[in-house]
Amino acid sequence: MSKDYYNILGISKSASDNEIKKAFRKLAHKYHPDKGGGDEAKFKEINEAYQVLSDKQKRGQYDQFGSAFDQAGGGGAGQGFGGFDFSGFSSGFSGGGPGGIKFEFGGDGGGGFGDMFGDLFGSRNKERGGQEKGDDVAVDLDISLEEAATGIEKEINIYLSSVCSECKGSGVKTGSKITTCKTCRGAGQIKRERRTILGIFAQMEICQDCQGQGEKPEKNCGKCGGDGKVKENKIIKIKIPAGIADNQTIRLSGQGEAGFRPSSGKSIPGDLYITVHLNQHSLFERRGDDIIYKLEINFSQAALGDKIEIPTLSGKVKLKIPSGIQSGKIIKLKNKGLPHLQGRGEGDMFVVIVIKTPDKLSRRQKGIIEKLREEGI
Numbered sequence: 001m002s003k004d005y006y007n008i009l010g011i012s013k014s015a016s017d018n019e020i021k022k023a024f025r026k027l028a029h030k031y032h033p034d035k036g037g038g039d040e041a042k043f044k045e046i047n048e049a050y051q052v053l054s055d056k057q058k059r060g061q062y063d064q065f066g067s068a069f070d071q072a073g074g075g076g077a078g079q080g081f082g083g084f085d086f087s088g089f090s091s092g093f094s095g096g097g098p099g100g101i102k103f104e105f106g107g108d109g110g111g112g113f114g115d116m117f118g119d120l121f122g123s124r125n126k127e128r129g130g131q132e133k134g135d136d137v138a139v140d141l142d143i144s145l146e147e148a149a150t151g152i153e154k155e156i157n158i159y160l161s162s163v164c165s166e167c168k169g170s171g172v173k174t175g176s177k178i179t180t181c182k183t184c185r186g187a188g189q190i191k192r193e194r195r196t197i198l199g200i201f202a203q204m205e206i207c208q209d210c211q212g213q214g215e216k217p218e219k220n221c222g223k224c225g226g227d228g229k230v231k232e233n234k235i236i237k238i239k240i241p242a243g244i245a246d247n248q249t250i251r252l253s254g255q256g257e258a259g260f261r262p263s264s265g266k267s268i269p270g271d272l273y274i275t276v277h278l279n280q281h282s283l284f285e286r287r288g289d290d291i292i293y294k295l296e297i298n299f300s301q302a303a304l305g306d307k308i309e310i311p312t313l314s315g316k317v318k319l320k321i322p323s324g325i326q327s328g329k330i331i332k333l334k335n336k337g338l339p340h341l342q343g344r345g346e347g348d349m350f351v352v353i354v355i356k357t358p359d360k361l362s363r364r365q366k367g368i369i370e371k372l373r374e375e376g377i
């Protein structure tokens with residue numbers, strides 16, 4: 001249950017310094033404890049988030065932590081902890097490290113290292129209710145080769161859990177408020193003792209009543225039943241970069257299913273994974289960032305040369321066929337392929353010459369070709 005500072009301030013991961021400042025001011029004003037309707041806990045949380053995100057160095061550290069968190073959780077049980085770098089977080093763990101940042105892993109700051117790592121690595125465990133992170137969503141998207149060449153913005157319509165519009169994600173019925181969970185007394189977890197042949201083990205379990213949040217609505221929102229999220233159709237805009245390859249996956253962080261009571265700051269949304277499939281093109285074959293086009297020409301065009309209009313990904317061009325060209329010869333059109341996804345420049349287009357042999361001849365044509373034969377051609 002690491003805190004999502006971006007979520008707390010209601011901003012995106014790419015928010016500018018100015019946006020961070022604005023969001024903080026607005027929320028701090030709203031929740032200031034001295035004010036009627038203020039909320040000290042919330043105010044503290046907002047302040048904490050701002051302290052980290054407004055400091056370039058701290059924010060960088062926090063972002064880095066976030067991605068490593070992803071790596072550890074996303075790898076699944078099979079991959080173990082390989083490649084996970086603990087050293088970078090020592091300042092976070094010690095609480096008062098060089099930057100003075102303290103990342104809180106345990107819900108309410110309680111628990112030692114054991115709990116901390118339990119939370120860290122078990123964060124995507126669905127058995128625990130998935131309360132820390134909403135589900136990831138995977139969708140497939142078909143695009144044309146031309147769309148892959150230019151890049152395109154697409155809208156997709158998906159049915160997924162989104163923030164409830166009625167309670168804005170709090171799960172609380174209008175006029176009611178959020179209260180400390182009585183079952184776990186706000187801890188979010190319950191100690192359970194298990195007897196085994198080796199003795200009695202105390203185990204901390206997520207409180208099912210509040211799903212580990214330590215608090216819950218006094219009265220549940222009628223629309224979402226207190227979850228703060230509802231399933232609905234959502235239109236999401238996706239930018240497909242130029243040069244994308246077949247079966248490539250784009251990850252949109254935080255665009256998956258909403259977490260449990262999203263506005264609590266104790267859950268984060270899942271991610272959206274879009275796998276792009278390229279439709280087969282009727283004219284072009286793609287090889288990496290190059291495209292291949294087969295051009296059929298007549299014997300006379302091959303023998304005498306010609307100028308022929310051919311299609312490319314960016315419209316028609318005139319192609320000069322040199323006289324005496326052989327079947328199977330390849331003409332390269334530089335930079336007429338797809339743009340490189342990484343780095344500058346484009347692939348090339350390769351025109352493969354195929355000389356067509358006539359299979360139906362008129363009497364006159366036959367006569368002419370017979371004359372060619374007499375000439376030894």
Ligand SMILES: [Zn+2]
Nearest residue numbers: 164167221224
């Ligand atoms: Zn609701």
Ligand SMILES: [Zn+2]
Nearest residue numbers: 181184207210
């Ligand atoms: Zn509880």
